[in-house]
Amino acid sequence: MTIVLFLLILIGSLSALTAVETRRIEQRYPPDGTRVEIGGGAIRVLERPAEGEERGAILLIHGASGNAADLFVAVSARLSRAGFRVLSFDRPGHGWSDRFGGRDAASPVVQAEALRRAAQKLGVARAVVVVHSLGGLAGLAMALHHPDFVRALVLIAPVSHPWPGGVAWYYTLGAHPWLGPPFCRLxxxxxxxxxxxAAVAGVFAPNRPPRDFIEFTRLPLLLRPLHFRANCEDVAYAAAAVAALSPGYGAIRAPTEIVTGDSDGVVYAHIHSEGLARDIPGARLTTLAGVGHAPHHVAPDRVVGIILAAEQRAAEREAAFATASGVNDLTA
Incomplete structure (x- = not known):
């Protein structure tokens, strides 16, 4: 009886502590930006307008254990100065986006559809899609299932192909249908x-994280139980996702740029980045020497240059198509 009472007190104390901490985090990092209702839930977006004449839209999709602020703070100002409207989304269940889609919520196909619908509600019919790490799966799904929306695709240190081994045990536990909720709360x-x-240092290694990285990217939002569980589900589902998506990469026609670090200790660049360069027609791979899993923070100018190169390739292809269509009209 004493042991049972002790366990009940411990569970109650941990649950109360989590509830208090969750409220504190949400007060410190309120839902800035815009929440876009798309039916069944809302997607949060951070937006930066183009400086001067707008050249188009760029859509940013973050990876695991993060939110829209990660890519936004790294590259949005540079892209805005280059003339682009920049929209950075919380994937469903992350940051301030709702988790919807039922049992399929972790599917990159479901997430890609939700983000595309949110972008279209904001008036974006086509965009250059820029993704990082696990967010690469949503970008790849978008390019496969919504090719008319994706002008060009930029994959930063992406996850894309089957890899040896599984994922860390706590992701599997957090995603478990019965054990996951108490684990993620207590x-x-x-x-x-x-x-x-320590985890942030591991992501950046061998580079050093920017000063105040955790604060600027609002990383503590991950500590909320529902956000943490969504993250676990996404990571745990990734192996099934790459098995389903990877056979179709040869059908991607959007101009594609891949950028990775040669010192990435989080994903296997020789499997994922090199695999995409092999499988996607016309894809170009840039490998940055001495860079880990966060090229967009460590080498933002290089990454922005690659994004602009992808957009230029898209513009040239569109111009060539328009010219060919005009010629065909004249000779019809």
Whole structure:
């Protein structure tokens, strides 16, 4: 009886602590930007308008354990100065986006559809799609299932192909239908908080994270139980997702640029980035020396240059198509 009482007190204390911490985090990082209702839920977007005459839209999709602020703080100002409207989305269940889609919520196809619909509600009919890490799966799904929306595709340190081994045990546990909810509420928040700085250092290694990276990217939002569980589900589902998507990469026709670091310790560049360069027709791979898993923060000017090169390739293809169509009209 004493042990049972102790366990009940412990569970109640941890649950109350998580609830208090969740409220504190949400007060510190409120839902700025815009929440776009798309039916069944809302997607949060951070937006930066183009400086001067607008040249088009660029859509940013973050990876695992993050939110829209990650790519936004790294590259949006540079892209805006280059004349582009920049929209950075929280994937469903992350940041301030709702988790919807039922049991398929972790599917990159479902997430790609939700983000595309949100962009279209904001008046974006076509965009250059820029993705990082696990967000690469949503970008690849978008290019496969909505080719008319994706003008060009830029994949930064992407996840894309089957890899040896599984994922860390805590992702599998957090995604478990019965054990996941109590784990994400009682155990994960304090444990992840204690390891957050070390985890960030591991992502950036061998580079150093920018000063105040955790604050600027609002990373503590991940500590909320529902956000953490969505993240676990996405990571745990990734193996099934790459198995389903990767056989179709040869059908992608959007101009594609891939950028990776040669010192990435999070994903296998020789499997994912090199695999995409092999499988996607016309894809170009740039490998940055001495760079880890966060090229957009470590080498933002190089990454922005690659994004602009992708957009230029798209513009040239569109011009060539328009010319060919005009010639065909004249000779019809």
């Amino acid at each position: 155990v994960a928040p304090p444990a992840v908080r204690l390891r957050m700085r």
